[in-house]
Amino acid sequence: MQPDSGPGVGPSPREAAAFLLERIHQGNGYAHSRKRRFGRSASLTKVATLVLSAASTVILGLQNLNAWAGLALACMALVTLLGAVEPFFNWRSRWVLMEEAQYRFRRLADELEYLLATTAADDLTFDQLGEFFGRYQAIWDDLSRTWLEHRREPSASSNA
Structure with a gap:
């Protein structure tokens, strides 16, 4: 926001409101893009775990084929790996956040x-806008605080 003209002249309340509204929309855009990314990651991890678990179970049922048993063992190893990775990244909790x-x-x-x-x-007054700005800051504060709480937990799987 640039002052209208001259020293000491700031933006009007309408200009300040437009600026704040743009910041709110940017925050919403940030949350939207992260929500989509985290949702895809959470879903992909769950689907991959399900497919690999099912495939390894079926393949182990065909025990007389050594190649199949090896493939099943590899699938189970990948399921174990995904089971360890998902709680670390905690995609679902981040998506919901x-x-x-x-x-x-x-x-x-x-x-x-x-x-x-x-x-x-x-x-329109700056006092009215100050209330909105305070709530805008509170959203970011809550988001940051919750994010840090999730990252500090030794096992994020309890949040999912």
């Missing part, structure tokens, strides 16, 4: 847009 953040950003944007639509330009 971004879903919540995106909901909160959308809600905040809706409320700010409603305030802008129902308040005359001269009646």
Whole structure:
């Protein structure tokens, strides 16, 4: 935001609101992109684990074929590896965390847009915008705090 003109002249409340609204939309976009990525990763890990477990079980049922038994053993090793990797990255909890953040950003944007639509330009105050900015910061604070709590846990599988 650039001042209108001259020293000491800052943006109007409408300009500040537009700036804040853009920041809220950027936060929502961030949460949306991460939510999609984490959701795909969580789903892929679960599907891969299921397919490998099922394949190894079926293949072990055909024990008289050495090549099949070797393949089953490899599948079980990969299932074990995925079972260890998934809790470390904790895709599902991260996915849900971004879903919540995106909901909160959308809600905040809706409320700010409603305030802008129902308040005359001269009646909009920086105090009103300060409340919205505080809530915007609280969303980021909660997101960061929760993220750190998940990463500090020795086994993130209890959050999934």
